[in-house]
Amino acid sequence: MVKELEQSQDPTWRDKLRAWWHGDDYVMRHMVQDYSTRPQQQPVIIEPEKPVLELPTIERWTPRRQQIVQKLFGDGFNQPGGEELMRPLISPLGLNPNMSITELGCGMGGMSRMMAREGLWIDAYEPDTDLAGAATEFARSQGVKQHINIKTQPLDELQIKRKSVDVVLSKDGLMSAQDKRLLLAKIRAAMKPGGQLMFTDFLLTGPTESRTYEVWWEREPVKPHLLTPEGLQSELESLNFIICYMEDVTQELKSTVIASFAKYAEEVKLLGKLANENERDWVISEGEHWAIRISAMDANIIRLYRVYCRVMD
Structure with missing residues (x-):
């Protein structure tokens, strides 16, 4: 292909x-x-x-x-930006060691390690076994393995205990989820009262009939199924999320x-x-x-x- x-x-x-x-x-x-x-x-x-x-x-x-x-x-990073682009995701959340934190699509574990160095405790999910293995090795070599529980699991099969999580985070890690609506519902069910959801994700903002879309879609190794901004907003509101902001950071x-x-x-x-x-x-x-x-x-x-x-x- x-x-x-x-x-x-x-x-x-x-x-x-x-x-x-x-x-x-x-x-x-x-x-x-x-x-x-x-x-x-x-x-x-x-x-x-x-x-x-x-x-x-x-x-x-x-x-x-x-x-x-x-x-x-x-x-220790498989995506561009490193901690410079990860910091804006965690800085508004007021994180502390008493919180239960979940990261979805952690890649090589850069954001989890950044939080672990601040004494936080994280459950990190990564669908790719090779990246999950690398994340485990980096956490061990940098002395933060005890703070990060790295799990290899497809996001479409995600199972988290109800009302058990204070914060869910993801940086460009949701593309592997084929059913975003179901994933959002699972996240909502897992959140404690006052819980926070912060993530970056690609959204569909143009026609799928164009040659540009076809070339991009064919090139992606994991075929994405994207929501539109309007579709994402509707799904979040239907699950009783309060949307604080949705901003284009392309x-x-x-x-x-x-x-x-x-x-x-x-x-x-x-x-x-x-x-x-x-x-x-x-x-x-x-x-x-x-x-x-x-x-x-x-x-x-x-x-x-x-x-x-x-x-x-």
């Missing part, structure tokens, strides 16, 4: 990424394009390239991919992604030599993945929202 997508894209796409690799920062800022005007092309037979150490993938969080994304986004994410790749390119230049071909191919694969996401954001097909809710009973 990825091969077919690559064949349907502009033939200069990889050339642009390689130009960025060699230090053209302008390319990184302008390589994201709206794919909606691109006609589908007939598959082209391409001769296989010479063997590499390990072929890049976005389908699984292999050890090699984990190594690459940490070079891009920082040690630009924050986009700026962070571009800055991460630009910083990596600069570090490579400072070394005075290129990384090996295998690493370059992995970085380009991640660059394509994020550029296609940003293309969908720029076309207003999807947008990232930060949402904060409370419950009274």
Whole structure:
């Protein structure tokens, strides 16, 4: 599927990424394009390239991919932004060690570790077994494992005791949930009186018939089923959540992604030599993945929202 997508894209796409690799920062800022005007092309037979150490993938969080994304986004993080984008999620909540805190889609566990260093106790759920394993190892190596209970479980199978949680958090971790309505209902049932829900999630803000949407949807390894902003608001209100705010934070994410790749390119230049071909191919694969996401954001097909809710009973 990825091969077919690559064949349907502009033939200069990889050339642009390689130009960025060699230090053209302008390319990184302008390589994201709206794919909606691109006609589908007939598959082209391409001769296989010479063997590499390990072929890049976005389908699984292999050890090699984990190594690459940490070079891009920082040690212990598989998503861009690190603690800089996580801090706004927890700062309004007035967290203290007496609270029961649940994080959904914790990835490599960066936000849970940040809270654990402040003496908080967290139940962290991560559907991907490889990421959950990495989160466990990072928590152990940083001396906070006793504060974080990491559980490997699909979010659609989430089971939390009723009225047992003070705070539910998630940073871009809900895309794997295929039934958002059911997940929100489970979260609501688990919350204590006065509970708080804070999360960021992609919402559908444009037509699904466009070529841009098709390319993005096909590229995502876990097929997303998104709510619209209006749909999310309706679902939250029907569950008696009080919505404190829903804000579009797409630009924050986009700026962070571009800055991460630009910083990596600069570090490579400072070394005075290129990384090996295998690493370059992995970085380009991640660059394509994020550029296609940003293309969908720029076309207003999807947008990232930060949402904060409370419950009274």
